[in-house]
Amino acid sequence: MAKDMLVQDLKAWYGTQQILKNINLKIEKNSVTAIIGPSGCGKSTFIRCLNRMHEVTPGARVEGKVWFDGINLYDPDVDPVQIRKRVGMVFQKPNPFPTMSIFENVAAGLRLNGFKDKKRIPEIVERSLRMAALWDEVKDRLHESGMSLSGGQQQRLCIARSLAVEPEILLMDEPASALDPIATGHIEELIVELKDKVTIAIVTHNMQQAARIADYTAFFLHGELVEYNQTEKIFTSPDDKRTEDYLSGRFG
């Protein structure tokens, strides 16, 4: 039940500074779309606009349309809180809730949203942990603190936490940038497996990572979408000179 997402003329600001200029992009369902670009190009801001997290920061503003399941996320009638249940997010640094156990972390999205069918919670927690490929490592210590896990495990815990509320799209903001190579490998495998169930958009500064896992790649520069295409196309024969320069390491 993964869904696609269509971004139309998206503009974003912090205070008076414009971060994104007229972005148009379609995120295909059941695929991994990578957002790449030098730091400060607006790639993080971009995915934060896709579940209305950008506006959480004081002084932040968004214009444009993001179509998802027949609705425009920025329609005045749309409740951002409801949207975030359907468009989940995983952050740069693993951020499990430190006061909660592993189990409670995964159940948090359900419990804090007043999930009525309490008997199903253990089952959903197990399923989410399995999807995040963490179940076998934590099944015997579900009631220990989430902070007792390693960095890579914590990030998979955060992914499981997002999956528990059954999002249709999962946004990931450099989810492996704080992890070592082995943990990064686990996360990458997991992302590829997950795309059967959920559409994934991932920001990364690591071009090899994009090449390894993404079906589509979008290259951002100075708040503009320079080029968007199938990953293979982008990495082998980009249409834009700037993309080529970036990918060959000539700047950024």
Next chain:
Amino acid sequence: MNSMYTDIRIRKVKNVAMHLLMVILTLIAVTPLISIVGYIAIKGYRVINWEFLTSLPAPPTMDGGGIGPAIVGTVKLVGLASLMGIPTGILTAIYLNEYGKSGAFASSVRFVIDVLIGTPSIVVGIAAFLFVVRPMGHFSLFAGSVALAIMIAPIVARATEEILRLVPDTLREASYALGVPKWRTIVSVVIPYATKGIVTGLMLGVARIAGETAPLIMTAFGSQFWNKSIFEPTSSLPKLIYSYSTTPYQNWIDKAWGAALVLIFMVLMLNIIARVLTRGKYSRLG
């Protein structure tokens, strides 16, 4: 050459002398604490026994009797003040850090909090007298609690806001990203993370008002009997220490030291527990 040599020697001597002076100054600063705690412990210990802690006061020249009503009165005063002041302080801090942030109203609330914390307690006493005692026509425990509540609320508000500011935004965002509404994020993610720090702030606030005397003189007043209603005057430890120690009767003066021991025990325990609690994560905020 020679003069430069002596110059360095003088500088070094001066350096050592000033270091020594600072050690002496520190000793001067710390000695009173030891003296106060020591005297209160020794003089207070002599009079403390079960009867002293639980009985009604006795007349000046008679043996026996105790400070029971004063202990109960202080606990009730502080309890009722906390009931009013602590929720006010915590909710204010939540408003400041989670909603108002750097807005104009929030900034003025912060300013008012600073002013209230710096206001002399006797002035708060006058205000509570005018708010409560005069309209009701008599002194009461309730009036004393109002005065103490006005004092504890800003202390708690400021301490709690500082703690809430330490809660990382990444936790709030993690919660929002699950579709959790803001109010629920505050209740179930932000507050649990800050609990220890908040409790510390509360304990320091309670310790601060437990020993307040001046505002009680014109509000709770004092009493020889057990307090039966919050709308009656009540005895309290600080007020009793003041009254007893300024009389010529030796056994009342002795009892003042006993009451002082009870009070300092309460206050220091709250402080020590609070500071031990904050070791580590919140050490800067004790």
Next chain:
Amino acid sequence: MKEKMEAVAEQKIAIDLYKNGQNRKVMEPLFRWTSLVFAGLIVLSLAAMILVMVVESWPSITTFGIRFIWDTAWNPVTLEFGALPYIYGTVVSSIIAILVATPISIGCALFLTEMAPSWIRAPIGFLIELLAAIPSILFGLWGLFVFMPFVREYIQVPLNQFFGFIPLFAGEPRGLGMLSAGLLLAIMIIPIITALARDVISAVPSLQKEGALALGATKWEVMRKVILPYSRVGILGAVMLGLGRALGETMAVIMIIGNRPEINLSLLEPGQSMAGVIATQFNESIHSLHVSALIEIGLLLFLVTFLLNVIARFLIWKVSGGKNGVRVVQ
């Protein structure tokens, strides 16, 4: 594959099962407004305090006008009220306190930040903070029975013996009086100033200190030429907060100052403070003009401490780089 199919089949159960979809419309504003109301309550309590005090002291303000501040008569029978003796008592005892406490506090703060090995830093800092937590009534009790006899024997008597020809130290050393009150206040505000000065001093960039040390300065020279000038403004703020506390202190002063509304040049003579006259006369005043005059003294006290706090916080705020980071122990 089977697991995947199950996952897909179970999708979409969730959304309608959440309670707070509907709750939120109520809870979100409710929570926001409740917290706002309580924040407003704090503002309101200060506003109400100022208002009732101005209203209640109005009879006194209009009757005596500005001469309330310099008149020395205080007579509840003839209803003549002038606050000068109390203002004098408060100001002089607080000045003594500041003069004594400031150097001690700065020395202590320097010791804690620059000299003390770390194993001694924590316990001494802890003791100083505990000292700040002791209720003032206990300072009063200790002051009356322990400190006052000490001051008489070891400070007042020698002062009088050797400097008795100076009017400041003339008269009979009786223990109770302005000097004792000032010294007791000093002990009470040392922890406050020390704790704040320590925070200000530790904010001095270590680059500055190391630069001076590298040039061959002794540690004391670094303190005097680098640290103190750098943290001067912040320390001044700390001293002003300490002064604010001394001016408003009630109980400890009452017990040791002698409570006589006199203006004596000699520091060995008794006096009375503004807070003290309120505490001792408020419940005994019968005539409304008497109460009004006492409240006017309270209002004056409030205004002075208010101004001091505003200036002090501005100074500390300035040196801490506009951050709200400096903690105030009070």
